[in-house]
Amino acid sequence: MNRLTREQLADRVARDIPEGAYVNLGIGLPTLVANHLPRDREIFLQSENGLLGMGPAPAPGHEDPDLINAGKQPVTLLTGGAYFHHGDSFAMMRGGHLDICVLGAFQVAANGDLANWHTGASDAIPAVGGAMDLAIGAKRVWVMMDHLTRSGESKIVAHCSYPLTGIACVTRIYTDLAVIDVTPHGLQAIETVPGLGFAELERLTGIPLINAIAPVTE
Template structure:
């Protein structure tokens, strides 16, 4: 990866803030394990956005301040969280019923690959001996009304994570709405990936070179 390409990115916190800005008021939202949990720390103040945790809570807040951790309050990734006033706790089975029943407006998940038709692969690279860990991602991917993916555009070895077709085991088929990366925001459309916004001086032409895909310019700016 060239130095120019390496600098044409935004940080994970900046990306989390960008995703948070796209979540409508009144939404019920699940944040997947890993980087997506950062979104909780950037939700606009004054808006009612209710966070759901897979392990059984509605009304999750952001990360606690140092020294104010409650060991009984954790998210699905076992990270300490806070509970907002009016938060509710419930059985794991009820939590999955909410996920599977179409009651979540948005979920934010990580990904190894997303195909141009919106297929999601985020639980295994197929590495021999790897421990299966699909967890609740399959239920979230199919049950949420909108699926936002938060990921780096490229792997550590420079391969694109948005692809023509997934080569890793699938989590869900045709389920992804939008892909937020450190280089740009991509919308999944019937005609393939549309670039909605670019970061760090990236252009649609450069992104096409990085991904090897034909991309639709929906930025209204420079190609």
């Protein structure tokens, strides 16, 4: 079975982001999506720390400590970009102005519940940042994650065992094995990696899926 690499997964997500979309990429894995956005589309990247029209990392030696992304890495501003304060930034999220946010996750439940901020371990120091605002605010919430944990358990579950970030908020899941839509009827697999059939995907996932995988046409 082929698994997508992190870069291939980022490329897969990037393909689905349309021209003109206002998009927030969460810290960690989703940040990679920025490097794969199709060059022929104008897409607006928003960063929670007050930036719209975020550009790529600067050339070495041109970093500016006052120009960073949510992960506190140096970035650039595209021509036409804008700066704003935190109140406006989170109005963009909470107010439903972002078309898409892409988030990492520990677990996603069949109803779209998201767990991505806290393992719940008693010795863990919790940190939430903007995750809960993004989860409930963006029009479409896409999760990007490995399908299985390192020990082989599905991260797509009937009910999240980790503390929730948001309730029934995820609309689509991109993993290294499949693309799955969260629908009112249940989780609907729409794509798998080459060599992985629906039955095997469902077995690995461990909960019922709906088969909506388009036949290969090539």
